[in-house]
Amino acid sequence: MTKIxxxxxxxxxxxxxxxxxxxxxxxxxxLLGIACVYGNGPIEETYRNTRSIAKVLxxxxxxxxxxxxxxxNKILHSREVRSLxxxxxxxxxxDAEKHVMLASAMYVKLLGETIEPVTIIATGPLxxxxxxxxxxxxxxxxxxxxxFMGGSLSVGNITxxxxxxxxxxxxxxxxxxxSNLPLTMAGLDITRSTLITSKDILKKVKTPNPTxxxxxxxxxxxxxxxxxxxNLEGIQIHDSFAVMAVSKLEMFVGEMKPIxxxxxxxxRRGEITVTSEAPNVxxxxxxxxxxxxxxxxxxxxxxxVTP
Ligand code: RIB
Ligand code: CA
Numbered sequence: 001m002t003k004i005x006x007x008x009x010x011x012x013x014x015x016x017x018x019x020x021x022x023x024x025x026x027x028x029x030x031l032l033g034i035a036c037v038y039g040n041g042p043i044e045e046t047y048r049n050t051r052s053i054a055k056v057l058x059x060x061x062x063x064x065x066x067x068x069x070x071x072x073n074k075i076l077h078s079r080e081v082r083s084l085x086x087x088x089x090x091x092x093x094x095d096a097e098k099h100v101m102l103a104s105a106m107y108v109k110l111l112g113e114t115i116e117p118v119t120i121i122a123t124g125p126l127x128x129x130x131x132x133x134x135x136x137x138x139x140x141x142x143x144x145x146x147x148f149m150g151g152s153l154s155v156g157n158i159t160x161x162x163x164x165x166x167x168x169x170x171x172x173x174x175x176x177x178x179s180n181l182p183l184t185m186a187g188l189d190i191t192r193s194t195l196i197t198s199k200d201i202l203k204k205v206k207t208p209n210p211t212x213x214x215x216x217x218x219x220x221x222x223x224x225x226x227x228x229x230x231n232l233e234g235i236q237i238h239d240s241f242a243v244m245a246v247s248k249l250e251m252f253v254g255e256m257k258p259i260x261x262x263x264x265x266x267x268r269r270g271e272i273t274v275t276s277e278a279p280n281v282x283x284x285x286x287x288x289x290x291x292x293x294x295x296x297x298x299x300x301x302x303x304x305v306t307p
Contacts, residue, residue: 001028004119004246005114006029006032007034009121009129011041011046011124012036015240016046019123019149019243020034020050020059021299022244023243028247031059032062034054034059035106035128036063036103043068050063052094055092062106064100064101064103066103067128070169071175104128111132111136122149122150123148123165126173126176127172129146129176130169130171131172133176140179146176146181146183147183149191150165150166151173151259152272157188159269162262163270166271166272170262173261174260174261177280180280184281184284185284186284187284189283190252191236194289194292195235201219209303209305240296241292244295251292252286253286253287257274258274258279258281259283260272260277
């Protein structure tokens with residue numbers, strides 16, 4: 001099978017963690033590296049969480065530290081509900097790092113040396129990706145496409161107009177939208193309705209091994225937080241949609257739309273609208289929740305104990 005080379009760009013919170021697991025579980029994806037960005041928490045936290053998940057999953061690709069703040073505006077952290085500050089059940093002793101790889105250096109290296117053009121799967125604010133597009137135009141031919149979780153054509157989740165990743169750095173999203181690269185958007189319109197609980201996992205994973213238990217416990221921990229903070233019965237797996245749009249696009253119904261983002265400073269900042277221009281983004285419209293839950297359950301079911 002020809003594998004699709006991908007780079008993940010994450011702001012590891014619980015749904016990014018499940019998206020990382022899902023990525024390495026897809027037989028047709030080859031993960032080249034992971035770039036971290038601020039978002040669900042400060043960069044130190046999202047970087048640490050990503051390294052923790054990578055250690056649990058025995059992921060050996062480069063993990064790099066990216067932007068600590070948006071391109072031009074003040075930083076915004078999520079409403080803690082996805083933040084992993086208290087990554088409750090996961091206390092991983094991380095090895096001290098002799099050298100921290102910067103995301104920009106990782107992108108230049110991986111995109112510079114790749115034979116096959118690479119698909120970027122972005123599940124946080126698009127700040128790192130926008131910097132690559134702006135500062136390294138020579139690398140654009142080596143980017144096959146960008147699949148991103150972000151935006152909403154309906155109600156937002158951080159303001160009533162905007163989704164969190166778009167709102168965190170609309171200038172970055174605007175650069176991506178105007179990059180002429182093939183783009184796929186997994187917005188709240190398709191991601192918000194799929195909720196997963198540990199019950200879904202335990203239907204298939206009858207006797208969890210220690211590695212599976214880490215993910216089951218994390219899902220339980222954040223299900224409890226969601227119940228109180230967002231009145232949700234489970235956790236939303238927003239970021240997994242951006243992964244499956246690359247691995248199995250046939251699961252989805254979508255259409256090309258002319259998308260723009262509001263970069264003003266008014267209350268509609270970060271709002272996504274459909275214009276009358278030429279279509280520039282493949283927007284995912286529908287998928288069966290069952291299929292998204294199934295691929296997530298399978299990714300945990302396939303987990304072996306980490307060596
Ligand atoms: O709005 C949801 C998005 O914001 C998800 O990617 C979540 O992880 C946060 O980054
Ligand atoms: Ca995310």
